[in-house]
Amino acid sequence: MVLTPSAVWRMLRPVSNPCRLASRSMGHVCSGSGGDSGGSDEDPATKGEKGLPPDLVKVGEEENPNFYRMVEYNAYKALNILKPRFLASMKERAQRSGVPEKTQKHRVEGIMALIKNPTCVCGVHFPIKRDDGTYEIIDAFRVHHCNHKIPLKGGIRYSEEVNIDEVKALSALMTYKCACVSVPYGGAKGGVRIDPSKYSENELEKITRRYALELIKKNLVGPGIDVPAPDVNTGGREMSWFVDTYMKTFGHTNINAMGCITGKPIFYGGIRGRVTATGRGLWNASQLFINNKDYMNSIGCEPGYKGKTFCVQGFGNVGSNAARYFEAEGGKCLAIAERDGTIYNPDGINVHDFTEYWNKNRKVMGYGKGTKEMKSSNDILYIPCDFLMPCATEKTIRKTNAEKINCKFIFEGANGPTTPAADKILFKKGTAILPDILGNAGGVTVSYFEWLKNINHVSYGRLSFGYDEENTRLLLDSVAKSLKDQLGKDIKIDPSPEFKKRLYEATEKDIVQAGLAYTMYMTATELIKTTKEFGLQPQNLRLAAYVSSIFKVYKALEEAGLTIT
Numbered sequence: 001m002v003l004t005p006s007a008v009w010r011m012l013r014p015v016s017n018p019c020r021l022a023s024r025s026m027g028h029v030c031s032g033s034g035g036d037s038g039g040s041d042e043d044p045a046t047k048g049e050k051g052l053p054p055d056l057v058k059v060g061e062e063e064n065p066n067f068y069r070m071v072e073y074n075a076y077k078a079l080n081i082l083k084p085r086f087l088a089s090m091k092e093r094a095q096r097s098g099v100p101e102k103t104q105k106h107r108v109e110g111i112m113a114l115i116k117n118p119t120c121v122c123g124v125h126f127p128i129k130r131d132d133g134t135y136e137i138i139d140a141f142r143v144h145h146c147n148h149k150i151p152l153k154g155g156i157r158y159s160e161e162v163n164i165d166e167v168k169a170l171s172a173l174m175t176y177k178c179a180c181v182s183v184p185y186g187g188a189k190g191g192v193r194i195d196p197s198k199y200s201e202n203e204l205e206k207i208t209r210r211y212a213l214e215l216i217k218k219n220l221v222g223p224g225i226d227v228p229a230p231d232v233n234t235g236g237r238e239m240s241w242f243v244d245t246y247m248k249t250f251g252h253t254n255i256n257a258m259g260c261i262t263g264k265p266i267f268y269g270g271i272r273g274r275v276t277a278t279g280r281g282l283w284n285a286s287q288l289f290i291n292n293k294d295y296m297n298s299i300g301c302e303p304g305y306k307g308k309t310f311c312v313q314g315f316g317n318v319g320s321n322a323a324r325y326f327e328a329e330g331g332k333c334l335a336i337a338e339r340d341g342t343i344y345n346p347d348g349i350n351v352h353d354f355t356e357y358w359n360k361n362r363k364v365m366g367y368g369k370g371t372k373e374m375k376s377s378n379d380i381l382y383i384p385c386d387f388l389m390p391c392a393t394e395k396t397i398r399k400t401n402a403e404k405i406n407c408k409f410i411f412e413g414a415n416g417p418t419t420p421a422a423d424k425i426l427f428k429k430g431t432a433i434l435p436d437i438l439g440n441a442g443g444v445t446v447s448y449f450e451w452l453k454n455i456n457h458v459s460y461g462r463l464s465f466g467y468d469e470e471n472t473r474l475l476l477d478s479v480a481k482s483l484k485d486q487l488g489k490d491i492k493i494d495p496s497p498e499f500k501k502r503l504y505e506a507t508e509k510d511i512v513q514a515g516l517a518y519t520m521y522m523t524a525t526e527l528i529k530t531t532k533e534f535g536l537q538p539q540n541l542r543l544a545a546y547v548s549s550i551f552k553v554y555k556a557l558e559e560a561g562l563t564i565t
């Protein structure tokens, strides 16, 4: 039977204490003996900082920290919190295996050091011939962060701001994100340093195909090696060029070649529901918190979306879809920010109507309809609202603007939008933050479904829809017969219109969206459980997410071993 997100949600909604759901977990919830389970006298705002190397402590104070170090700071805080547990588990192993405790300690530290650095950093520089006959050298990167699981996974970004540090940081975020939502991949990321608006379609195709070839030559991509996907300024078109290049070269004998990249168009190996997956996933994850009275009260908020106001920074793939879903739930969009500025209307902006304007004009300025215009994209951060959704780029919320942010809950659609210093300020103000590694994990979750579809060579529901339909009919007949046997009269069992729709009209998209909703709800539930288990404040979801992710990455490495010899 196909479960739609609303069905999953109905299953989950009556549970007032979501922790109870966590007994049914998708991954390994941190548990075990030993270690700090909270109750220490550490300042909750800096929990996990004690014992960090001084240079990382500094990262926690900086206005504009190095992006990679920023991710490392978050990961190391979680490692610090988990270290006593890891040592206790090693001690148990030592007792079983007879390996001395000192060696076990080295092993814990070895694993921690391994998580710290990317396993492979690749920069390529290649020429393309532009339409006007001139030549240009393009800089591009691919980073493999942690290969505790294969393949590795992460999008490809086209932007003038791309640099190796950014790609490294984004690859590390992918490791933690995949672990957070229990998607069995290591983390990777790619970037090409171009402003795509300055190139023709023909030039972009050349760049994409050549970038693909450079990675293929080095054996850095493939369905079982590393599987890229869309990110900023890339989408189905670029994914098609990439997979086509793979299939016509190295992958021409590989039956699974289609699985070398995800985010492909539907008619070229893609999956229904990937385009909207990241924004939809952000909304799915938000539901568990926003509809939970206990949680919302704990951050000084009433539950529910109806009448709540929200603001969105970045109206691309993630932001536009997230805004649409929040509005459909009854939320009121107060403001939208893009590169050219911010528009604001206290009476609300109709997201559907704005989308039509945006699709034609690619700017917020000039939309009119009673909106007030503000020059800077960051002006949106100061508008009082219930929910703020940074969905543009990294480090938009910083030490200098965090104090002026006036919202209850931040939902991170972008990767790395909040610096550690800003995090601490917001924590002290009691603002909850749904962190990127859960908030935008809907994209990689549905990419995972696409990859599974590709390597299984069958679409979701193809084998089961007919069978499920037949089973359900038999079940209804059987219920009718039992009733007749017992009551002695015919009772017509009439499926409700909703049930009939599910039975006869289910599509691949229904399965994908139900799988996405399930993943996000289960992970959100796991994080609430983690906050309680480690004595974290309810709003400290980032630390909970890192603790939960790093526990899983660590456990995989611990089981597998670290070195070949």
Ligand SMILES: NC(=O)C1=CN([C@@H]2O[C@H](COP(=O)(O)OP(=O)(O)OC[C@H]3O[C@@H](n4cnc5c(N)ncnc54)[C@H](O)[C@@H]3O)[C@@H](O)[C@H]2O)C=CC1
Pocket: 230, 231, 232, 233, 234, 278, 313, 314, 315, 316, 317, 318, 319, 337, 338, 339, 377, 378, 391, 392, 393, 394, 413, 414, 415, 416, 440, 441, 443, 444
């Ligand atoms: N596309 C996906 O499936 C996923 C994307 N993400 C992250 O979400 C963020 C957005 O990605 P997409 O929506 O895919 O990219 P996109 O290219 O579709 O949209 C990004 C939008 O943000 C705008 N923007 C850029 N800088 C801005 C600024 N300073 N202020 C306001 N607007 C600005 C751009 O003009 C563009 O409209 C990125 O951080 C990306 O890494 C994360 C997970 C998956």
Ligand SMILES: O=C(O)CCC(=O)C(=O)O
Pocket: 153, 154, 155, 156, 174, 177, 227, 228, 229, 230, 231, 262, 263, 415, 440, 441, 443, 444, 445, 447
């Ligand atoms: O869909 C994917 O595989 C990765 C998307 C991505 O780049 C991200 O989550 O940041």
